[in-house]
Amino acid sequence: MGKLTVQTKDHEYDIHIGSSTYVLFATEYKQILENTDRIAIIADEKVADLYLEKLQDALSFIEDKVVCKTIPTGEASKTVETYAECQSFLLQQGFTRESLIIAFGGGACGDLAGFVAATFMRGIPYIQCPTTILAHDSAVGGKTAINMPEGKNMVGAFHQPEAVLFQTGLFSSLPEREIRSGLAELLKHAFISNEEWTYQLLANESFTNPSEEWLSEELLKGTQVKADIVEKDEFEQSTRKFLNFGHTFGHAVEGVCGYGQLSHGEAIMIGMAFSLLLSEELGHTEKSLTDQFIRFAQTQKYSFQPVHEHPFDAFMGYMQKDKKMSHGQLNFVLLNGIGNPFVNTMTKEQCLQAFEQLKIRTE
């Protein structure tokens, strides 16, 4: 079982990754759970169907306190309506300031359940039990959020979990596109931190068909990159912005295609290609890197279809609403070579040029 400790200003917590992390409920986290009066599992309904029993078994020593609320699967749960429904559920079940939430599902479930925890009676503790590879990204850092019709993650709070428990066995039933989604964020962590690791990943032909052992090790590395950045910059004032590599255009792809159509990581893969093209345009990375990345992405069956199906203005509209917009400027995380991210303001014309390039070079 791998473990790393995240230290933020007011709070410290551990992330555990391995095949049997849920045993920790009855050992390391026994005290915390016994000190609460009620515990709500907020669970993605598909995950609950497959695995709720496993989690309940691990919590059987305090089963009288535990209730479960299922929510729609994936991004569909991150609405104001589901958020309010969860709050009402907790109140109807007699939850208090001494209660605790367990988020059981992918990144979306963690975002929603985390925001519920952040704001229920102005904040109660929560434990993340992510069930997707992608969640190795979202489960670290304490960012919680819901979506608005106008954009993704527009409403939320910073709220650090008490612990994060990845049970890697639960990944075995993930559909292929979910695996692709999670590994895109892993690749992002490599791109913004380590050249050698990045080229290793780009050379890995079974990248999207990984073994559980390889995955545990790689996720620990990816999580470490994220944790290091979050420790330094909890509230995204500076370096934490680098984690948004690929996300400015990626979020626009998600917006244009409709949330939930393309998986998050699949959209981010397109966004990273876009950022590499912008970096190339400015002379900060080589054309050969972009080409290698796109070839790799296509071999691993990531799709670039959205940029061929929708006009530039559609993406532009979403980017102008992005949270990373500051004083009306279009900001992107670019690379000055692999491992050296920086934030740069781009013009609409530069974006258009990158967009045209992206279309040509992914044909």
Add this chain to the structure above:
Amino acid sequence: MGKLTVQTKDHEYDIHIGSSTYVLFATEYKQILENTDRIAIIADEKVADLYLEKLQDALSFIEDKVVCKTIPTGEASKTVETYAECQSFLLQQGFTRESLIIAFGGGACGDLAGFVAATFMRGIPYIQCPTTILAHDSAVGGKTAINMPEGKNMVGAFHQPEAVLFQTGLFSSLPEREIRSGLAELLKHAFISNEEWTYQLLANESFTNPSEEWLSEELLKGTQVKADIVEKDEFEQSTRKFLNFGHTFGHAVEGVCGYGQLSHGEAIMIGMAFSLLLSEELGHTEKSLTDQFIRFAQTQKYSFQPVHEHPFDAFMGYMQKDKKMSHGQLNFVLLNGIGNPFVNTMTKEQCLQAFEQLKIRTE
């Protein structure tokens, strides 16, 4: 113009009380306002009708940045729906992380607008411009919240404002029951801090018909009591609970009567009588104090009608959902003599006895 500084762990801000505090926008707060890209006034619609122009005049030096969103008056605005509507409004107006919110209205407006600010893109700054006497309480301390059908202030966040500006001239149009409401919280601040001041207030025959000058001075005193407590205990782990004197039963009164039927302070006045009766039951305060308090309240036209119109169980149901419930216990702030508040767990039977006493002694 009176001023006091509130110091919390990560943040310091000033509260200004006087007849022309809005001039500070163009002087002391000019820099903050010029550093933002957009400013939204979230205004109670009734307050906006009367006074929006005054506020806009004070902001005329940056009028291009300023937009206004009006919301329903009073507690009716503190719904999930209005909250989501405000978030959508900000997004549609192109607000970013560099934007700022001004809350313009009573305590409810401050609670709602503060919670919008706390969670818009995970938190942007806000300035409180309270327009009621009651808001001298809610505008200090950074508690923000909305109501759920299951209870008041059940969902929210701690979010400290950049500044609080009370323009006392705006109080002149307050209806009588709003004046009574605000002064009840002032009296609460006296009860939990200072015996001499409390008896001064209880002896003041024109308590609910105050001059602007008296009001400025008294509000500064009340605000100071609250600010001192908040500084010591920002997240309500200990002494901040004392500010809930009268609120356990008071919130139940609001719940039973329907939010907005009775003003908040009117309900808290009944709640303080209830707490004095519990304190008396335990031998911590004199019967004569309770009697003096009830006589004073009745002379000043505070109503005790709700306890005569609704059964004990109706109030009990609300109290059992109160946030101050911990591990299923009924906790109340009681007095061990004026100025010495403490938290005590009471049984349902003790509450019933106090309730019966309250009915008899307010007949």
